[in-house]
Amino acid sequence: MAHAAEPVVITVDPQSGAAAPKRAVGHAVVATLPEALALRRTWQKAWRRSDPRRAIAIAIEIALAPGLHRLAEPVRFGPEDGGTAAAPLVVRGSPDGTSRLVGSIPLQPAPGGIPADLLARLPPSARAQVRAYRLPAAAGLESRIQEPRTLAQRDARVNLAVFDGAGALWPARWPNAGWAKVAAASDDAAGFTISDGRAAGWRGEPDLWAEGYWHWDWLLEAFPVVGLDGAAKRLTLGDRPYEGIARGARYRIVHALAELDAPGEWWRDVGWGVLLVWPRDPAAAPEVAVTDTLLAVEGASHLRLEGLTLEQARGDLVQVADATDVVLSGVNLRRTPGRALSIARATASGLERSNVAETGIGALRLSGGDRASLTPARLFVRDCRIRDYAQVARTQSPAITLEGVGQVVEGNYIHDTDEYAIHLRGNDHRVAWNEIARVLSGSTDSGAIYSGRDWTARGTVIEHNYLHDIRAAPGFEIKGVYLDDMASGVTVRDNLFVRVDQPVFLGGGRDNRIVDNLFVDSSPAIHVDARGRTWARDAIADPQSELRAAFAAMPVGSKLWRARYPGLATILQDDPAAARNSLTGNVFLDSDPFRFGDGARADEQVRSGNRGPDGLRLPADAPAQGAARFGTVLDAAGAVVRQADLTRLDRDARLAPSPPSPAER
Numbered sequence: 001m002a003h004a005a006e007p008v009v010i011t012v013d014p015q016s017g018a019a020a021p022k023r024a025v026g027h028a029v030v031a032t033l034p035e036a037l038a039l040r041r042t043w044q045k046a047w048r049r050s051d052p053r054r055a056i057a058i059a060i061e062i063a064l065a066p067g068l069h070r071l072a073e074p075v076r077f078g079p080e081d082g083g084t085a086a087a088p089l090v091v092r093g094s095p096d097g098t099s100r101l102v103g104s105i106p107l108q109p110a111p112g113g114i115p116a117d118l119l120a121r122l123p124p125s126a127r128a129q130v131r132a133y134r135l136p137a138a139a140g141l142e143s144r145i146q147e148p149r150t151l152a153q154r155d156a157r158v159n160l161a162v163f164d165g166a167g168a169l170w171p172a173r174w175p176n177a178g179w180a181k182v183a184a185a186s187d188d189a190a191g192f193t194i195s196d197g198r199a200a201g202w203r204g205e206p207d208l209w210a211e212g213y214w215h216w217d218w219l220l221e222a223f224p225v226v227g228l229d230g231a232a233k234r235l236t237l238g239d240r241p242y243e244g245i246a247r248g249a250r251y252r253i254v255h256a257l258a259e260l261d262a263p264g265e266w267w268r269d270v271g272w273g274v275l276l277v278w279p280r281d282p283a284a285a286p287e288v289a290v291t292d293t294l295l296a297v298e299g300a301s302h303l304r305l306e307g308l309t310l311e312q313a314r315g316d317l318v319q320v321a322d323a324t325d326v327v328l329s330g331v332n333l334r335r336t337p338g339r340a341l342s343i344a345r346a347t348a349s350g351l352e353r354s355n356v357a358e359t360g361i362g363a364l365r366l367s368g369g370d371r372a373s374l375t376p377a378r379l380f381v382r383d384c385r386i387r388d389y390a391q392v393a394r395t396q397s398p399a400i401t402l403e404g405v406g407q408v409v410e411g412n413y414i415h416d417t418d419e420y421a422i423h424l425r426g427n428d429h430r431v432a433w434n435e436i437a438r439v440l441s442g443s444t445d446s447g448a449i450y451s452g453r454d455w456t457a458r459g460t461v462i463e464h465n466y467l468h469d470i471r472a473a474p475g476f477e478i479k480g481v482y483l484d485d486m487a488s489g490v491t492v493r494d495n496l497f498v499r500v501d502q503p504v505f506l507g508g509g510r511d512n513r514i515v516d517n518l519f520v521d522s523s524p525a526i527h528v529d530a531r532g533r534t535w536a537r538d539a540i541a542d543p544q545s546e547l548r549a550a551f552a553a554m555p556v557g558s559k560l561w562r563a564r565y566p567g568l569a570t571i572l573q574d575d576p577a578a579a580r581n582s583l584t585g586n587v588f589l590d591s592d593p594f595r596f597g598d599g600a601r602a603d604e605q606v607r608s609g610n611r612g613p614d615g616l617r618l619p620a621d622a623p624a625q626g627a628a629r630f631g632t633v634l635d636a637a638g639a640v641v642r643q644a645d646l647t648r649l650d651r652d653a654r655l656a657p658s659p660p661s662p663a664e665r
Contacts, residue, residue, distance in 0.1 A: 079300060091308070202256050217445070317341065328351045333363075368407070451484065533577045591612070
């Protein structure tokens with residue numbers, strides 16, 4: 001039996017499958033990760049019978065060989081697969097960083113090529129470029145390629161996910177880039193007219209979809225097209241979008257064979273069981289996802305997943321539930337129409353020193369703790385790089401969603417996507433030392449860090465973050481830290497905002513503390529409104545409103561809550577529409593400091609120790625004259641910006657991508 005100082009190692013090598021598995025005492029070589037878990041369970045049972053005390057101390061590692069590990073179904077870690085705090089189960093990739101767990105399989109050419117009737121419907125320019133592939137039963141042959149995506153169903157399932165070496169491919173669409181505009185909306189609120197004459201080419205499509213910002217530019221919804229009158233250029237959706245369809249709304253058509261006219265597009269015929277693809281690389285076969293998730297941790301504790309690349313499933317790559325101390329470290333999570341990682345009803349678990357990219361719905365969801373007792377879950381995301389998320393669900397899909405109590409988001413770099421970075425729900429979270437840049441490029445009425453519609457979601461601290469270059473597209477408006485619709489009791493302190501539209505936006509809330517922040521070229525730096533006195537008064541007055549329902553759901557009158565959040569229990573008796581906040585110690589450099597609107601009053605705020613903008617404006621010759629003209633404040637601002645840039649460069653070095661796999665070289 002192995003000693004604790006000498007971990008037992010089970011090696012997973014797909015190339016070992018042809019030979020008999022090697023299973024010496026304390027070491028084994030098997031072909032798949034599920035085999036490794038099964039063998040570990042067998043060994044543990046034997047060790048417990050022979051020496052229960054010593055068995056607990058034995059550390060077991062599962063080491064994946066370099067290269068590709070394909071999964072035909074999710075790998076499940078149950079309660080019996082956990083380790084101990086002293087000897088966690090470690091599943092690690094190879095030292096060269098090339099171990100890949102993949103939930104997809106390559107497609108084979110369809111016998112006979114493209115069926116003649118489908119070939120005739122392709123655009124002439126595509127007929128020589130498009131290839132036909134046979135869809136295996138393992139890919140799932142649901143009648144439609146996806147489920148409707150709505151405000152109520154933001155995480156709608158994608159039934160078919162296709163990839164190549166460069167990432168996800170997409171259903172044939174029109175227009176190929178950008179959006180068309182609704183010419184006119186119908187009275188039934190589910191139909192609309194288009195100005196282009198190409199609708200006639202969509203006749204007979206068995207699985208045609210339309211997705212769009214049907215009424216509001218902050219909400220993308222997708223519905224099947226159930227009616228099409230080509231002559232009248234009129235389409236009818238399978239359901240009414242949220243608040244109907246507005247004339248001029250942005251939309252596009254999805255999964256139309258007549259629109260398969262560009263590399264990277266595909267179209268599926270469920271009857272023939274074929275997938276038509278215009279490949280980006282004609283020499284390589286596309287792949288289709290066959291697993292809904294890759295790793296499902298259900299009730300296991302004390303588990304480490306290290307040095308792996310996980311990619312190409314139909315849903316969330318990794319799901320963790322009802323677990324304790326499950327940590328993913330140094331992993332690459334990418335290429336899925338779902339999330340990279342979802343953690344629910346867990347404690348002391350999270351993601352660290354990892355890369356997340358190319359996800360369809362946001363990126364990470366952390367949910368845990370008990371709000372009634374304010375018991376923290378201590379879930380975390382630390383020192384990670386997150387980019388290119390929300391590729392499918394383009395709205396309501398942040399990089400990180402925090403729910404429950406006591407989660408930590410620290411030291412991350414979140415950048416370059418259309419959506420927002422962090423959504424806060426619940427209590428006592430900490431968001432610190434993160435850099436957030438170039439997000440919300442295609443969004444409106446949103447914020448890089450967002451919370452709203454809950455008086456009771458208090459105690460969160462947002463501190464030491466660097467937000468920069470967050471500007472709205474023409475005609476849109478966005479924010480930095482957006483405490484929307486009466487969000488209250490949040491502390492925003494010691495943050496640096498550089499070139500950020502409306503960096504701190506307080507939408508009707510109270511008891512927020514905006515303290516010791518530095519605003520550079522970011523106006524208005526702090527917005528305060530009292531919307532509960534004006535257009536949002538029903539949210540406060542109506543006992544059935546979302547705000548009042550959230551208030552009634554929490555034990556705000558308990559001894560614990562009264563001690564933690566003074567004044568919350570009596571908020572309905574204390575002028576609940578008033579916006580009273582503390583705005584102190586902030587510095588405004590080339591930024592207008594305050595804006596008060598919608599019934600907010602400056603004299604209701606605590607304001608002290610703020611500096612600027614008088615005397616702190618940047619002139620055209622600021623680089624040459626700044627230090628002499630503006631003194632220590634400008635020097636300090638420049639030092640903070642330079643240090644933020646150095647911190648980013650250091651993070652870039654630490655989060656450098658793992659070496660490419662042989663297939664990617």
